[in-house]
Amino acid sequence: MSAESVLSPAALRRLNKVQPASDPSSFYAASEKIYPREVKGRYASRRNLTVAVLLGLFYGVAWLNWRGHQALLFDLPARKFHIFGLTLWPQDFFYMALLMIIAAVSLFFFTALAGRLFCGYACPQTVWTELFLWIERRTEGTRSKRMKLDQGPWTAEKVLRKSTKQIAWLAFAAYTGFTFVGYFMPIRSLGAQLTSFSLGGWAVFWIFLYSLATYGNAGFLREQVCKYMCPYARFQSAMFDKDTLIISYDETRGEPRGARRRGSDAQTQGLGDCIDCTLCVQVCPTGIDIRKGLQYECIACAACIDACDEVMDKMAAPRGLIRYSTEHAMHGKATHVARPRLFVYGALLAAAAAAIVVSLSARTPLILDVIRDRNALYREVRGDRIENSYTLKIINEDNERHAYRLEASGLKDLTLAEPLGVIEVAPGSVSSIPMRLEAPAEVAAGVHPITLRITAADAPNIARTEKTRFIGP
Amino acid sequence: MPESPKIRGAARRQLWIDVGLVLWTSFLSASVASVLGFAAVDPQLLRDAGPRIFDNLNREAGYALGFFFFWAIGALASGLSVFMVRSAHPPALNDGESP
16 A cells, blocks of 8 residues: 555655655665765865864863873862863853853854854764774775775775774774763873773773763764754854855856866856766765855865866866855855944854953952851850851962951951961862951941952952851840 | 555654754754853752752762763653654644645
């Protein structure tokens, strides 16, 4: 019984959303493996350079030290973020939020300006896929060799090539997982624990998880992450307009496409510049045909531009049949780089950047918490004096040791019951100090708002004021 | 209603795609929830102030537990959405034409 006769038109349409109805057998078709062809050219070199720099930064910065501690460490176990000279505490989440806003708005800004630059050059998915593809080329050979190898029987050579590739992939994936976790737990002690087989359970779990994610994403899922999993790929079109740089095929120049002899005159044969060699399709990491127009699968890696330019050179035709262009330019209109959208994104970016610079420069690397003793409101001492107990929590967020002095004010003759002297707090640590204040009974009756102030003895600009209460009978 | 194997195959494939989508979108939202949540709350609070079963919880375990909790809640919401959309009659997401 055919599918059409059993199902209502609505049910059919619902199914048609899965796969085109013209070929019902494709219901079963798993996505076909894509063998991206190797490509050389201007954009390929730029991408290789970006990939090398980004991978170098990722694997390298983890080992960088800054004044005795790891330069970039989001120390989750200790709840402290080290960013070179700056140490952020959970109380400083504001800065992290600003940094994330800056990252998001930059993405919008560059997408509006130059299309999917991030996808094609800087997205970790692209970067690690390039790395894994490079390994694949070194072990299994070029595109045609890889296809032949996959189709052929399991010879000794195939086993050797495939297992070499898998070992290299697994090694890179494992090291990537280790490095990634090394940004969240100190990488040197993580390394020492690893070599002495004394890693903690959670460290092993996260390293394993991120290794697996790297291996799966860069080795197998590849373009499917961009096509099916990436939300950004779907909504980036909201940042696009007719002046956004996109990779486009010049249809008016290329069509009608068709094969021809080298040196023959295309015009007399009624042909456009496209020789239909399909190299642009073969090099595409997401397996699309750019000649069908802009598609959301296109990650703007520009591999098709490189491939087509090489062919145009061979055909002695001008380059740029496929090129970076804008919709306006393609239709013979002027492209406007300066446009409201860019100014809005740019202004947002500038505002967030200014906010972070201003607030960071005004930041006092000191936190004071005052906790009143909960057990007793007050205590009478030496007959005529009233005493209140407090606990001071002093957090030295600076990278240097400081000695702090305490002053209390807000009530006549308010004094410390015992002199505290200077309170020394090591860099990046918390000190809890029990402390008692006392005042004469005749002024102490009732509840009095008082002010505590600590000042670094060696740096008077590092100071904090905190309000609390002094309670009498 | 008799169904051809092709239709069953398509339905099964759609089910797996749905499961994948639900797990993936809830994973993304769990990551966001973990960053925001644990910036505000130290997971050790669970040990110090939470129920007795958390008495031996260290911070790393707290992060992991929190992440999986957020993931589960996200998957619940995401899964319910997909279920409601797919089980609607007439289909909630058709192409605009009446059947």
